[in-house]
Structures are given as structure tokens and as C-alpha cells.
Amino acid sequence: xxxxxxxxxxxxxxxxSSVINCTxxxxxxxxxxxxxxxxxxxxxxxTYIFSNMDMKQDxxxxxxxxxxxxxxxxxxxxxxxxxSAIYFCADLGRSYNQGGKLIFGQGTELSVKP
Amino acid sequence: xxxxxxxxxxxxxQMGQEVILRCVPISNHLYFYWYRQILGQKVEFLVSFYNNxxxxxxxxxxxQFSVERPDGSNFTLKIRSxxxxxxxxxxxxxKGDTGNYGYTFGSGTRLTVV
Numbered sequence: 001x002x003x004x005x006x007x008x009x010x011x012x013x014x015x016x017s018s019v020i021n022c023t024x025x026x027x028x029x030x031x032x033x034x035x036x037x038x039x040x041x042x043x044x045x046x047t048y049i050f051s052n053m054d055m056k057q058d059x060x061x062x063x064x065x066x067x068x069x070x071x072x073x074x075x076x077x078x079x080x081x082x083x084s085a086i087y088f089c090a091d092l093g094r095s096y097n098q099g100g101k102l103i104f105g106q107g108t109e110l111s112v113k114p
Numbered sequence: 115x116x117x118x119x120x121x122x123x124x125x126x127x128q129m130g131q132e133v134i135l136r137c138v139p140i141s142n143h144l145y146f147y148w149y150r151q152i153l154g155q156k157v158e159f160l161v162s163f164y165n166n167x168x169x170x171x172x173x174x175x176x177x178q179f180s181v182e183r184p185d186g187s188n189f190t191l192k193i194r195s196x197x198x199x200x201x202x203x204x205x206x207x208x209k210g211d212t213g214n215y216g217y218t219f220g221s222g223t224r225l226t227v228v
């Protein structure tokens with residue numbers, strides 16, 4: 001079945017760039033997502049990318065998609081301590097209805113050190 | 115910014131009891147979802163709901179689970195007879211029309227079955 005994998009931890013220094021990586025198995029994937037979860041909070045949608053794009057930029061966030069390798073990354077420029085959170089990659093999985101369903105990775109815990 | 119609201123934030127229940135988790139999706143959204151995250155595991159799809167009926171459900175969503183949109187604003191998940199393994203964070207999500215691919219999640223309800 002469809003699967004999404006992420007590394008579990010990433011630690012960076014404040015001011016550096018962070019790159020969070022994700023791989024997925026669904027060759028028919030249409031949309032891929034990045035969500036952020038702060039402690040005790042819900043899943044905040046950061047951005048999503050359509051599979052016919054290879055890059056999307058939104059302020060400090062850059063998403064890169066390599067569809068051939070089924071690899072998605074999220075780059076956070078000038079990482080701040082407030083960026084410390086768990087980041088989830090998700091794939092809009094195959095669904096037989098237009099509502100769809102998301103297949104999540106296990107989340108990458110980003111720790112930003114001052 | 116519109117939000118998906120979930121209540122309660124935390125519920126403790128005895129094994130075998132029925133629980134109802136409540137959600138108020140974004141008002142003009144058409145597709146509604148429940149996901150769950152068992153501690154230390156991935157966020158998993160449970161069910162999607164559209165046009166007052168279930169669109170798709172996962173293997174997890176067995177006869178113990180049911181969903182309802184009783185009044186046009188609330189969206190509920192009922193677990194008829196809770197088991198210890200139902201302890202998890204339950205997330206409600208909603209999405210707009212078929213051209214909109216942004217899934218908005220609530221803050222979650224942490225269900226603890228004792």
C-alpha cells in the first residue's frame with residue numbers, strides 16, 4: 001500500500017536553514033503536503049504542492065519535489081526557535097472519491113538551538 | 115482565519131463506555147474527516163464524509179465507530195464501546211469543494227481509555 005517515510009529528528013542552530021526530507025511510494029500521487037504540529041496543538045497546514053510542480057516557495061518555506069525519486073523536501077530559511085515543532089509530510093493517497101484521504105509520514109521533530 | 119473546532123480537548127473514559135467526539139468544521143466546507151494518532155505512531159485516516167454519508171472508511175473504522183452530521187454544523191465521531199487500544203489523539207478535518215485541496219485540521223481530542 002501507499003507509504004510515506006520521514007527521518008525522526010533534526011537539530012539545527014538558530015539562523016541556519018533546515019531541510020526536512022520525505023519519501024513516498026505512490027507513483028500516482030497528485031498533491032503532497034507539509035503540516036506543522038506544535039506541542040499540544042493540532043496540525044497546521046504549512047503548504048502543499050501539486051505533483052506537476054517541482055518547486056514552491058512561500059516566504060521562508062521552499063518545497064522541492066522530485067517526482068522521479070518520489071522525494072519531497074521542506075526547506076526553512078533562517079530557522080527560528082519558534083520553528084521548533086514536529087513536521088509531517090502527507091500524500092493525497094489514492095481514493096475512489098473526490099474527497100480524498102491523506103497518508104502521513106511519522107513526523108520529523110525539528111529542534112532549533114539558540 | 116477560519117478554524118476547525120474540536121471538543122473536548124481531553125476526555126477520559128472507562129473501557130466499555132460510549133464516547134462522542136465533537137467537531138465544528140469550517141462553515142463552507144463540504145468534506146469532513148476523522149483521523150487518529152496513537153502515541154508514537156503515524157496519523158491514520160479513519161473516515162471521510164460527504165453529502166451526509168460516508169465516502170470512504172479505513173479498516174480501523176469498524177462497527178464500533180460511527181459518524182454523524184446532526185445539525186448542519188457539527189460533525190461527530192461516536193465510539194460505541196471503547197477499548198484500551200482506542201486511546202489516541204483524534205483529529206477532525208474539513209476541506210472545501212473539489213477544486214480546493216487544502217485540508218484544515220482541528221486541534222484534536224486526546225481520548226484516554228482506562
